[in-house]
Amino acid sequence: MNLTPEDITRFLIAISVMLFAAKVFGELMRLIKQPSVVGEILAGIILGPTVFGTIAPDIFNTIFANSKSTDIAIDGITNLAVIMLLLVSGLEVNLSLVFKQGKTALYTSVIGMVFPFAIGFSAAYFFPEFLGIKDPALTLIFALFVGTALSITALPVVARTLMDLNIFKTQIGFLIIASAMFNDLIGWLVFSFILGMLGQSGHGFDISVIITSTLVFIAFMLLIGRKFFNRIIPFIQNKTTYPGGILNFIFILGFLGAAFTEYIGIHAIFGAFIVGIAIGDSAHLKEQTREMVQQFVTNIFAPLFFVSIGLRVNFITSFDFMIVLIFVVLAFAGKVIGCGLGAYWGGLKKDEALAIGFGMNSRGAMEIVLGILALQAGLIHERVFVALVIMALVTSLSSAPFMSYFIKRFKNSIDVNSLLRSDLVFFTKSNSKESVIEELIRKLSERYKLDYTYIKSEVMKRESIISTGLGNHLALPHAKIKISEVHFAIAVSKEGIEFESLDEKPAKIIILLLTPFDHPELQLRLISEISKKFKDEDAIKELIDTDDINNFITNFKSL
């Protein structure tokens, strides 16, 4: 079947409209700090039979539903998009990180998969009719699908949320990312087997052949392929035009991997995913290359895929409140309880575990990819698909606010300004270094019931190494001691105290900083933050001249 010039024109208009709508809605979502994928799906729903097709069916049909050949072309592009999406997901799976994060990551990801899988499987297996399955022969496979669909976490949404909450570069951020990566790997493996069991792909190989070939493929790619790619990537990056050469290499291998798994009977996406992991593991792969691949796929191909979802299905006629409710409840219960318990048993506190549970609850793109493949394979009908999409949207939208709520309850989001307490900022008449330090320690000891003698010995021990007179009238005596949180007090001396500062200026603002012994990095960060505040000589002069403590605190905060 050849495309006529008219088909080609309509096809090009269709993808232009899809890309435009995806971008507009995606950007709108980003403006309100929500995942752009949500906007892209909404764009599809609005462009598709649900809204546009109902309001203006003629125009809709002219652009999107005009001929079989353009349908095939759009279908081809969206399939390619899914394969590329999984390739880039694989590129970001860092297996070493999973091993490094150890017990907590393992517990979080394993229990966070097993639990939602178990409740999803049980609900679908024992009550299939509630989810609209009438054919008993499909019950087992449908139950496996529901279990898997509830257990995969959407890594991109998680990563974005961590970035927005500014906790990407924290231990909890690493833990969530590591767990989500492991989750992705196992989830896609299971789902590919389900598709293999459906016999929708491959060349009719026996299931034992499929399983053996898949395991050999995984082992080959992760053990030998990975090492080979690691050796060849520097050569490609240095000897071919950058970034063309390396981009070409990544996509060629991704498509070959996809072709292989499709051939043996595991879906093409799995091959692309595993090749992505094998390439992404290379220490030589430049960060810019990863970002470029992401840009290429997620700005062009992924939006086409997500918009195409809304074009396929009428979300109003296929909306079944009961199925939606069941999916949403199962999704929340499965992930929040599963991952939360895993993290808790892995050694985290209750709030941290809940933050991880909600963080891992975001489904987003991956569940939708899974749903569309199941829909194409005839495993689920449109009502289940719509429920799945809504579940993915709800979990993605709710992930950040819930995670943020629990993170705020435990996060060490300590900055200098947040440590200021009006009763711990005072004017002093002390005239020596030792007496002002004693005065500051006394204030803190009384306020927080601390051991005065112990603190004094630690602060003076530190002071004996090198004076903490940092210049520009600032002195910053400090110590790492056995406490659970940071303590901070400020003495203001109008006369100034000799503190052996390098600039020989007397210290007029003396800050005592006590940090927990087991958070050495926190002390470095706070010292650096305080030092930065004292760079502007005029502002410091104004601060010292302040006669009222409340004004002092206001001015200090504004430094």
Place this chain on the structure above:
Amino acid sequence: MFKKIGLAVTFSPNSKALLKETKVYSEQFASEVIFIHVGKKNESIERQLKELISEYGFNSSSINIVWDEGDPAKIINKKCKENDVDLLIAGALEKEKVIKYYLGSVARKLMRDPVCSLFILTEPSIEPKPFKKISVLIDYSYESEILVNVAYQIAIKEKATEICLIREYEVPGLAITVYDTGSTDETEKTRKIWDSEEKEKMDVFINELNLTEIKVKGVCLYGKEGWEANNFVKENGSDLLIMSAPSKKLSFIDRIFQHNEEFIFKELPCSILLIK
């Protein structure tokens, strides 16, 4: 700093060079030396070993050799534990052949599961050369302060010209955030912020240590931990890298999915001192 040094002795040329190096360090640290020989105790071999050891300046009357049979790495570790050795000196190739790397040579086995601090010399010589540039892998922890202090003391004794503190960090999954914003500028900006925070922390860390006699510089590297340090140390021309010993025994799976220390052990950039 190290009260008791352990050294496994054989009759190989490499062992002779290690004897000479051990003699130098035992004098530098004022340490007692325990010699370990893996094999069956035999008067003739003992006599020959004592002659060999005394050739390198050890007092023949006070040479203490401990013996045992079995897997060399296990025996060496066992004897170190039994004798409260706090520094074991051993030689190692910079790079093992592929099979040997995965199976594990004696030196690699010791590195992956040290029972005490371990000094791995890649080029032991009967004419030991002092270390000129010392790199230290830090993470700002209390252990890092110990590493830097050890480096400082060695640097003073060896008259080194520079100590370089290396801080590596990586945020896996950062590129995937591009997925949801389409903005590489944002990730670049975020990386720059992290980089400047790390540099500021490094400056404070160095100032806090107040090491005045030797030039101390700090570098912060973004990328795979262990791999970045290995490359930097090679490029920087450091001849000694000081780092913490692995916190848990590194297994075969760590060699397959290499991370942190294993990137360094795979191809040693220079001599290494693992502090436990």
